[in-house]
Amino acid sequence: MTTPVLSVSNLTTSFLTEGVWRPVVRNVSFDVAPRETVAIVGESGSGKSVTALSIMRLVPEMNGKVEGKVVLAGTELTSLPEHRMKKIRGNEVAMIFQEPMTSLNPVLTIGFQIAEALIGHQGMSRREAEAETIRLLEKVRIPAAKSRFNEYPHRFSGGMRQRVMIAMALACKPKLLIADEPTTALDVTIQAQILDLIKVLQDEEGMSVLFITHDMGVVAEIADRTIVMFNGEQVEKGQTEDIFARPQHPYTRALLSAVPRLGSMEGHKRPMRFPVVDTKTGLSDVPTEVPDTVAAAERPVLEVSNLTTRFDIRSGLFSSVTGRVHAVENVSFSLLAGETLAVVGESGCGKSTTGRSILRLVEPNSGSVVVDGQDVIGMDQNALREARKRMQIIFQDPFASLNPRINVGQAIAEPLMAHRMCSAAEGRERVADLLRRVGLQPDMAVRYPHEFSGGQRQRICIARALSVGPKLIVADEAVSALDVSIKAQVINLMLDLQVSLRLAYLFISHDIAVVERVAHRVAVMYLGEIVEIGPREAVFGNPQHPYTRKLMSAVPIPDPARRGTKRGISNDEIRSPVRAPDYVPPVRQYREVSPGHMVQIWGPEWEEKAPAIVRAA
Amino acid sequence: MTAYIIRRLFATIPVMVVVALFVFLLLHLTPGDPAAIIAGDDATPVEIEGVRRRLGLDRPIWEQFGIYAWGLLQGDLGTSIFSNLPVTTLVAQRLEPTVVLALSTLLVAVICAIPLGVVAAWKARTFIDRIVMGFSVLGFAVPVFLVGYVLIYIFSIELRWLPVQGYRPLAQGIDQTFRSVVLPAVALGTTYMALIARITRASMLEVLSEDYIRTAHAKGVTTKSVLLRHALKNAAVPIVTVIGLGMAALISGVVITETVFNIPGLGRLTVDAILKRDYPIIQGLIIIFAGTKVLINLMIDISYTFFDPRIRY
Numbered sequence: 001m002t003t004p005v006l007s008v009s010n011l012t013t014s015f016l017t018e019g020v021w022r023p024v025v026r027n028v029s030f031d032v033a034p035r036e037t038v039a040i041v042g043e044s045g046s047g048k049s050v051t052a053l054s055i056m057r058l059v060p061e062m063n064g065k066v067e068g069k070v071v072l073a074g075t076e077l078t079s080l081p082e083h084r085m086k087k088i089r090g091n092e093v094a095m096i097f098q099e100p101m102t103s104l105n106p107v108l109t110i111g112f113q114i115a116e117a118l119i120g121h122q123g124m125s126r127r128e129a130e131a132e133t134i135r136l137l138e139k140v141r142i143p144a145a146k147s148r149f150n151e152y153p154h155r156f157s158g159g160m161r162q163r164v165m166i167a168m169a170l171a172c173k174p175k176l177l178i179a180d181e182p183t184t185a186l187d188v189t190i191q192a193q194i195l196d197l198i199k200v201l202q203d204e205e206g207m208s209v210l211f212i213t214h215d216m217g218v219v220a221e222i223a224d225r226t227i228v229m230f231n232g233e234q235v236e237k238g239q240t241e242d243i244f245a246r247p248q249h250p251y252t253r254a255l256l257s258a259v260p261r262l263g264s265m266e267g268h269k270r271p272m273r274f275p276v277v278d279t280k281t282g283l284s285d286v287p288t289e290v291p292d293t294v295a296a297a298e299r300p301v302l303e304v305s306n307l308t309t310r311f312d313i314r315s316g317l318f319s320s321v322t323g324r325v326h327a328v329e330n331v332s333f334s335l336l337a338g339e340t341l342a343v344v345g346e347s348g349c350g351k352s353t354t355g356r357s358i359l360r361l362v363e364p365n366s367g368s369v370v371v372d373g374q375d376v377i378g379m380d381q382n383a384l385r386e387a388r389k390r391m392q393i394i395f396q397d398p399f400a401s402l403n404p405r406i407n408v409g410q411a412i413a414e415p416l417m418a419h420r421m422c423s424a425a426e427g428r429e430r431v432a433d434l435l436r437r438v439g440l441q442p443d444m445a446v447r448y449p450h451e452f453s454g455g456q457r458q459r460i461c462i463a464r465a466l467s468v469g470p471k472l473i474v475a476d477e478a479v480s481a482l483d484v485s486i487k488a489q490v491i492n493l494m495l496d497l498q499v500s501l502r503l504a505y506l507f508i509s510h511d512i513a514v515v516e517r518v519a520h521r522v523a524v525m526y527l528g529e530i531v532e533i534g535p536r537e538a539v540f541g542n543p544q545h546p547y548t549r550k551l552m553s554a555v556p557i558p559d560p561a562r563r564g565t566k567r568g569i570s571n572d573e574i575r576s577p578v579r580a581p582d583y584v585p586p587v588r589q590y591r592e593v594s595p596g597h598m599v600q601i602w603g604p605e606w607e608e609k610a611p612a613i614v615r616a617a
Numbered sequence: 618m619t620a621y622i623i624r625r626l627f628a629t630i631p632v633m634v635v636v637a638l639f640v641f642l643l644l645h646l647t648p649g650d651p652a653a654i655i656a657g658d659d660a661t662p663v664e665i666e667g668v669r670r671r672l673g674l675d676r677p678i679w680e681q682f683g684i685y686a687w688g689l690l691q692g693d694l695g696t697s698i699f700s701n702l703p704v705t706t707l708v709a710q711r712l713e714p715t716v717v718l719a720l721s722t723l724l725v726a727v728i729c730a731i732p733l734g735v736v737a738a739w740k741a742r743t744f745i746d747r748i749v750m751g752f753s754v755l756g757f758a759v760p761v762f763l764v765g766y767v768l769i770y771i772f773s774i775e776l777r778w779l780p781v782q783g784y785r786p787l788a789q790g791i792d793q794t795f796r797s798v799v800l801p802a803v804a805l806g807t808t809y810m811a812l813i814a815r816i817t818r819a820s821m822l823e824v825l826s827e828d829y830i831r832t833a834h835a836k837g838v839t840t841k842s843v844l845l846r847h848a849l850k851n852a853a854v855p856i857v858t859v860i861g862l863g864m865a866a867l868i869s870g871v872v873i874t875e876t877v878f879n880i881p882g883l884g885r886l887t888v889d890a891i892l893k894r895d896y897p898i899i900q901g902l903i904i905i906f907a908g909t910k911v912l913i914n915l916m917i918d919i920s921y922t923f924f925d926p927r928i929r930y
Contacts, residue, residue, distance in 0.1 A: 090837035102828040
């Protein structure tokens with residue numbers, strides 16, 4: 001074997017908390033060979049990011065210490081003086097991060113931020129650095145690179161910012177690129193572009209890549225070898241194919257079984273629970289299809305017709321309307337008791353605004369929303385309060401949606417108290433019952449949100465939503481922020497609750513593999529409109545609209561054997577729903593493909609979109 | 618951007634109208650007959666009538682305000698009762714010392730405070746940080762006049778390096794002006810220095826924990842560049858806000874400092890006018906101070922767009 005670019009042995013990183021050194025990474029050892037891609041995979045708290053930061057020696061010196069050996073191309077890094085380490089960072093080993101929105105400095109131009117490394121490490125003049133920066137921007141396929149040199153990061157979309165980060169990382173031709181969850185915050189079509197870009201550039205530059213992720217789909221797509229981390233330790237490492245085909249460690253098996261795979265639901269009509277695997281023994285139960293909960297004979301719980309929500313953009317001297325966000329445009333659907341309708345789409349497609357418009361958390365411009373036989377849109381404040389007993393919402397971020405100063409018992413009881421539905425004593429009773437329902441203990445009611453994990457908090461949010469006995473629950477990306485195994489548990493809980501309470505879910509999500517697992521029906525949204533809607537089997541089995549197809553082909557499949565064929569790198573950005581103030585949306589027509597499966601008839605804008613393959617100059 | 622500036626300029630008009638109205642009513646809201654107040658304690662009823670007619674106080678009140686506002690628009694702030702000189706002339710005579718003192722105070726405060734704040738944030742929770750912050754608590758707590766007298770005692774009386782009191786105008790040479798203004802500026806600047814240093818530290822600490830600072834470190838950027846180029850510009854908006862608020866508060870500080878150091882500026886003019894109940898001067902000064910404050914706020918708002926390109930109105 002050739003000498004590795006990076007060789008890590010017995011890496012242990014500890015943090016000083018309350019006067020005690022607590023190791024968060026223990027005895028991690030691995031090599032990265034030239035041109036090889038190694039993935040470190042694990043859930044939050046597994047120590048995967050800290051491992052990356054330890055290699056870069058970016059662990060805070062005040063309260064962190066790194067032990068063990070990190071050898072980069074013959075140089076031992078852990079004992080290197082800081083001033084020499086500065087010459088290595090960004091030069092021989094570069095790093096890109098998860099959050100493209102916050103990882104670029106908002107007050108410096110992107111040109112400056114890239115050129116800075118060139119001037120600092122390579123001793124280039126300003127002019128040389130500028131020319132090289134423009135070449136790099138072209139290399140990462142940023143259109144009109146030259147004219148964007150002097151622009152600030154806020155003018156770029158998330159995907160474009162991540163390209164800028166990559167250009168910055170590649171500036172000094174590093175031997176090793178560490179990518180810490182580089183695509184996690186991106187939309188799936190953009191994720192596919194960035195993964196392709198990293199692969200192509202890796203070939204061109206001959207770098208090694210250390211890829212840190214929680215997403216088994218991404219691992220299968222990109223990694224030659226994989227290291228699985230759990231609780232600060234590496235529990236398994238090997239060829240990616242072997243790990244997927246023959247996982248040895250119980251935790252790896254648990255992790256893999258919790259990963260939703262797009263296409264795995266063929267032949268199943270109803271949603272299916274995720275298998276529950278014991279992380280110690282590796283034993284798994286057999287996942288079952290849920291019983292039929294859909295009340296097909298009754299009037300739908302939710303009927304939405306021609307819902308339209310727009311936001312004005314004002315600017316100029318007299319704050320006149322200069323544009324309009326067509327967030328939700330003429331959306332119609334219905335939802336039965338016991339049914340799950342998933343709304344999928346990418347950022348800015350209007351899926352969240354649809355959910356919020358239904359609850360009138362934002363005011364729609366027109367249309368009607370009938371919940372349990374009553375039109376919500378025309379209601380006054382009192383009637384609306386009353387109506388909200390029947391419809392509740394769960395948000396994405398379980399950390400931000402619970403008030404840190406209110407204990408969870410009070411938080412869960414609050415909707416009951418607000419609606420004067422019971423006395424304080426009955427309230428306590430109900431809280432205990434609800435906590436049991438969502439798989440927590442009644443005595444947890446006196447604790448505060450910070451004492452709970454993300455998954456537990458989301459359970460608390462579910463309990464709070466259930467307290468008033470709603471018929472409809474809008475789950476706005478309710479499981480998106482959770483780790484895979486926790487996500488599987490929360491989804492199982494939601495499916496169980498649907499069976500016992502006949503809840504109707506409007507399941508808003510960007511995660512298509514999860515949607516396939518939980519939904520009875522699916523609506524695909526694009527630029528505020530539903531482009532395709534129908535039974536889950538029909539939409540996923542026989543996608544019609546070009547956008548649905550594009551979306552589905554971009555989802556990484558957690559199976560190295562089915563590693564995606566090269567799609568060709570496209571630069572397509574997600575289009576913006578901002579239009580001129582006088583824009584009149586076209587009248588759309590739908591075509592019925594099979595019973596209940598409706599597809600918007602699309603215009604020529606979709607026809608010309610043969611995937612353009614852009615090659616590096 | 619231009620549209621924003623124009624809109625903000627227009628927005629200052631109602632503010633100034635309200636100030637003018639308030640200042641105008643000041644005279645009428647004080648207990649007693651304005652004509653009698655202006656004519657003085659031992660004026661005869663005939664003299665009071667004369668004052669009333671001369672100043673137009675016998676006309677309807679809205680007409681009086683109209684005349685007053687029209688005068689303001691033409692730069693007429695009225696005439697001093699005692700010296701019979703136009704208020705604008707009196708202000709012009711006293712303007713230079715105050716402007717020089719205010720600007721040097723600000724300069725001293727900003728030049729010292731920002732580096733102190735940056736260093737304190739960089740070395741947060743260390744010995745250095747504690748010293749800087751301890752000093753800033755002291756700066757808050759000690760009143761201006763005390764600092765002033767202590768400085769006079771040390772540098773003027775004991776060491777004899779600097780003049781005890783007084784002001785030398787710029788016309789006599791900038792070095793003379795500098796010598797006369799350095800102690801008052803330091804005395805007055807201590808509080809602002811403390812304030813700006815604290816806010817710089819807090820703002821920098823917040824910025825230093827941002828993702829893009831980690832990115833800069835990962836790029837191998839030098840510590841100096843991380844602090845000054847990547848962090849400070851991001852931390853600037855709250856700092857500039859506080860500097861601006863400080864400038865407004867400076868006006869009250871100037872009154873005390875000018876008294877301690879015997880500087881013939883606007884602060885002294887204000888004190889004298891109040892003691893003598895020279896209403897036109899008081900009114901004129903309020904208009905000038907309010908106008909300055911409005912202007913400073915406008916400049917701060919515009920400066921935000923320079924520090925943070927995301928701010929577009």
